[in-house]
Amino acid sequence: MPEIELTAGTVAYEDTGGPGPVLVLLHGLVHDASVWRKVVTELAPDHRVVAPTLPYGSHRTPMDPDVPLSPDSVVDLIAELLDRLDLTDVTLVESDCGRAQTVAVRHPERIARLVLISCEAFDNYPPGTPGKMIDLACRVPGGILLMARVLGLKPLRRLPVGLGALTRRPVPDAIADAWLRPLRTDPAIRHDFRRYCLAVRKDELLRAAEGLRTFDRPALVVWAVDDLMMPREHGRRLAELLPRGRLVEIEDSRTLVAEDQPERLAKELRAFVAETSAGGS
Numbered sequence: 001m002p003e004i005e006l007t008a009g010t011v012a013y014e015d016t017g018g019p020g021p022v023l024v025l026l027h028g029l030v031h032d033a034s035v036w037r038k039v040v041t042e043l044a045p046d047h048r049v050v051a052p053t054l055p056y057g058s059h060r061t062p063m064d065p066d067v068p069l070s071p072d073s074v075v076d077l078i079a080e081l082l083d084r085l086d087l088t089d090v091t092l093v094e095s096d097c098g099r100a101q102t103v104a105v106r107h108p109e110r111i112a113r114l115v116l117i118s119c120e121a122f123d124n125y126p127p128g129t130p131g132k133m134i135d136l137a138c139r140v141p142g143g144i145l146l147m148a149r150v151l152g153l154k155p156l157r158r159l160p161v162g163l164g165a166l167t168r169r170p171v172p173d174a175i176a177d178a179w180l181r182p183l184r185t186d187p188a189i190r191h192d193f194r195r196y197c198l199a200v201r202k203d204e205l206l207r208a209a210e211g212l213r214t215f216d217r218p219a220l221v222v223w224a225v226d227d228l229m230m231p232r233e234h235g236r237r238l239a240e241l242l243p244r245g246r247l248v249e250i251e252d253s254r255t256l257v258a259e260d261q262p263e264r265l266a267k268e269l270r271a272f273v274a275e276t277s278a279g280g281s
Helices: 033-043 071-084 099-106 128-139 143-152 173-185 187-198 204-212 232-241 262-276
Strands: 003-006 009-015 022-026 048-052 090-096 111-119 219-224 245-250
Touching: 003 071, 009 033, 009 071, 022 033, 022 071, 033 048, 033 173, 033 262, 071 099, 090 099, 090 262, 099 111, 099 204, 111 262, 128 143, 128 187, 143 173, 143 187, 173 187, 204 232, 219 232, 219 262, 232 245, 245 262
Parallel strands: 022 048, 022 090, 090 111, 111 219, 219 245
Antiparallel strands: 003 009, 009 048
């Protein structure tokens, strides 16, 4: 997997290359770009897919400790990544976290389309029981390591405080182990994770939502009907406030639609890009 040196540190990313339409796929906390693996397989033949591993606790290389790490700095990191890779006419896609909303408002220059998939929005932070557990773990000495060790126990992974809240179907053990290993084994990664989580501004996504009212490009909101963390009405609200937004709801899935319904998600992404390309509606 290639890496790129950005202001905040080194970021690994997958890039399928090719001349097709560009999709940049962003993941959420305590997982990495591999959450998109099935979607990438579906889209790679006729799209260029770029999937960075963001500093959300499953990254392998610690960020620069002298550079602030926060949701705001991750927004800047994403914009810098698009610039450094010279990506244009980008379809920016995000699941779980809400940073893409702020990127679209603050750094829209390279973004042609926006896709929000069952993600934090409005005042939903920290989201659900897992989000509250993460917030608590970051505030208690040793809490992050304890959390990572508990979630690393295979019999406990399907509990509603862990991956059971995110997916209807078990994440393969090899994938889940890789997501949790950096937090379990590297104090510098735990430090990054704590820095990021404790720097969250409670009003960020409310402000982003107001900004999205003027985002005049095509937008698709994809929401999991069975989501336990992201309220279903938030999907409808996001689609309504985006001037060119529309909503697709996907059944038999929780937050990580890319895990539960990857073929359906890839189909929706492909159709959205095709319909809204030059000459489309």
